[in-house]
Each structure stands twice: as C-alpha cells, then as structure tokens.
Amino acid sequence: MKTNVYSRDCPSQGILTLIGSKWSMLILCSLKDGARRTHELKRRLGGVSSKMLTQTLRELERHGIVHRQDFGEVPPRVEYRLTPLGRSLSALIVDIEAWVTTNYTRMTSVARKYDADAA
Numbered sequence: 810m811k812t813n814v815y816s817r818d819c820p821s822q823g824i825l826t827l828i829g830s831k832w833s834m835l836i837l838c839s840l841k842d843g844a845r846r847t848h849e850l851k852r853r854l855g856g857v858s859s860k861m862l863t864q865t866l867r868e869l870e871r872h873g874i875v876h877r878q879d880f881g882e883v884p885p886r887v888e889y890r891l892t893p894l895g896r897s898l899s900a901l902i903v904d905i906e907a908w909v910t911t912n913y914t915r916m917t918s919v920a921r922k923y924d925a926d927a928a
Contacts, residue, residue: 824872827869827872828898828902830865833869834902834905834906835853835857836854836866836875837869837891837898837899838899838902838903838906840875840889840890840895840899841899841903844878844888844889844890845889845890846886846887846888850866874891874892874898875890876889876891876895
C-alpha cells in the first residue's frame with residue numbers, strides 16, 4: 810500500500826497523530842540529551858498525568874521511537890532513551906521547539922489583537 814498522509818484511510822495518519830501530540834513532542838525534546846527515568850520525565854513535563862505519560866511512552870516504544878530499559882531492580886528502575894529512529898525525529902522536533910520559543914511572544918500578541926478586534 811502506498812503511503813498518502815492526506816488520505817484519512819492511510820495508516821500514516823495514526824503516526825502523524827502520535828508524533829504531533831504535545832506530549833510526544835515534549836518527550837522527544839526531553840530525551841534528546843540522553844536517557845531519563847519516568848519520574849524525571851514527569852517532573853520535566855509539567856502537567857502530564859502519570860497515565861498520559863505512560864500511554865505516550867508505550868506508543869512511542871511500540872512504534873520504535875523510544876527504547877524502554879527495565880533494570881529489574883527493587884525499587885523498580887526504568888529508563889527511556891531515543892532509538893536511532895527517535896533521534897532522527899527528535900532532530901526535527903527540536904527545530905519546532907526553537908521556533909515556538911522564538912515566536913511565542915509574537916503569536917500571542919497577534920492572537921490578543923485578533924480577539925480584541927473580533928469582540
């Protein structure tokens with residue numbers, strides 16, 4: 810089957826949904842500098858619930874973007890790191906992160922003006 814990201818019937822749309830989610834993007838940015846434990850990710854990703862973090866990490870692992878390493882210790886110690894596929898994706902996401910940081914103030918200012926004009 811040929812990939813057509815514009816077709817609603819193409820499975821690639823599920824991949825776009827996964828990698829385009831806020832939590833996936835933030836996880837990719839958080840793992841770009843190396844492995845992190847679950848609690849480190851939760852602290853860094855302000856506002857993510859434990860359930861959402863776990864679900865997102867599982868989907869990223871399922872699709873070969875992150876690798877989960879369970880050290881089999883008590884208390885449990887688990888680390889996540891980017892796979893080569895994840896590192897290639899992370900390079901793109903880091904550019905988006907930089908763009909948002911650079912343009913956030915301008916965009917919120919324009920949105921406030923738009924909202925005021927619409928009122």
